[in-house]
Amino acid sequence: LFGDWQICFQTYIDLYNIQPDEHKIARAKEVMGYQINTDKNDYWWWADGLYMVMPVMTKLYKLTGDKKYLEKLHEYLSYSNSIMYDKQAKLYYRDAKYVYPKHKSSNGRKDFWARGDGWVFAGLAKVLKDLPRNDPHRKEYVNIYKGLATAILNSQQKDGYWTRSMLDPQHAPGPETSGTAFFTYGLLWGINNGILKEKQFLPSAKLAWNYLSQTALQKDGRVGFVQPIGEKAIQGQIVDANSTSNFGVGAFLLAGCEYYRFLTKHK
Template sequence: MERRTLLKATAFAPLASTSRLQPTGQGTGESQESAVQAQGLPSRQAILDQVRLVQTYWIGTHRNPGDNKWARATYFSGHQAAYRATGENLRYAQKWSQQNAYALNGGTTTRNADNQCAGQAYYDLFDIDHDASHLTAINESIRLMVFGSNQSNSDWWWCDALHMAMPVFARVRTHTGDPAYGDKLWTLFSYTKNLLWDAGDHLWYRDANYVYPTGGQCLSPNGKKVFWSRGNGWVLAGLAKTHALLPVSDPRRADYAALFQQHAAGLLPVQRSDGFWNVNLADPLHRPGPETSGTAFFTFGLAYGIRAGLLDPTIYLPAATNAWNGMTAVAVRSDGLLGYVQGTGANPDSSQPVTSTSTADFGVGAFLLAGTELAKLTS
């Protein structure tokens, strides 16, 4: 079932600053630091062994690599990151792209960020064989958004879009050398930020339905704000990928970095002592329990921030380490199934309950991204 429900255009004003959230986990601060100190960052080999285990299970249980929609495309973003780290399983990605003819769901005229997500993996494959035909569909789709007759800037009305499409815009901007793509990227991103960023809590609302205090679904059953974990994970991962892909000369790269840093700071107080983040970052009693997809995206983002010099490793490496150790201890089954992945949805109540056997392609992709990025910190 598709999870997107198109919102009507909503008037909005810049969000006022609100008080920061209190810790929402099973314990933070000193208790979290103690837990991390007892479980250090594993070796590069140990991290990549977990990556291989989870990836091998997924491939073995999904001989058909699947369609080119956002969920499977997110898997292949992680798959290609794992390939770059291990040199393994390239053929599986090639089979996926070939059976989908390097095309986009919805065709080249699509403006839907979900449909453009496949372009991330297509570019990853282009980096290997330099076959420009891989880029025909995605480049045309992005070109139409930048230079076509429809100059709307409100396409990204849900926060997930920042992961699905921002890295593709950054790729096309770098590939073409045309700063117009970077300008359009910033304009589209600014619309989403003005609509969904909570500057007080340093977290993101999923869409206008959840913006406090005006959204119709802005409160949890316990009267707390609703900051969906995976929604925030989409954003942190999207900002990390975009920062990595934009040329240093891009005038907005520093702006993305600054917001990335603010977002990362908002995540630390709400991490659980077992390393996971709750499905509602603002309410630990709203569908409590471990959840892997948001946690994996946060781990990827924090690890990238450390490696890129955006985050202080003395502060953020313990959080990333604790998250990775928590996932591998709790969510990775001995045969490689990755559990506790919340299924498709838009909020903490979606696809519940989340169990030890709940898994999904995008969650596996997030885990592969997290592991391969974390492994770089051990090199």
């Protein structure tokens, strides 16, 4: 019952929706059906897990009509918020061990990991896409999403990217693509779906896409400046044009697809 082994359920359900075949979703229904009937609520203890599993819950609700998926979504997210959401900064720590002031960046600031908040922001966009309009917790999720969007907007660097430690650019200077791409996707999704104001957020999204398409994307097709697998901004870690990883490419594609949708709507 670990997010890394459940994220694939999102794709299985998407494939089922294209061409229904029960075997595609049998394991997802078995595993998640079991999980929502346990008495635990601490499954999502790290930021990445929110991206991995929150959308599985809303997709399974749409598939089955079982409201328990939405009830447990709220229960599990409430636990996550209690241990790693900073109400003042409106951002998420990667997990409880990075909460300020127990943990600080090298310059004594709150240390929010860009890719971690990218996972959460993109995950919330996917949840809001599938969540019923009349869900009793929808407004709460929208408010968290909007708060993240504003904090993301305010921490963007002038060249369009976000640094690995969002509020302490000097902790690990320079661009990071995976977090930037997730933020770009999340901002554009909010604009495309009328949740974020275009006038306020589109310049940031365009600036970020300019970084992604002009700096991160290399001439050979490689997506560079992707921080390797990790959980924090590491001082001295080299992240350059040759640094790539599959999740960075995936985030880049999410951002590109959402920007294409924006351009298509505004022909």
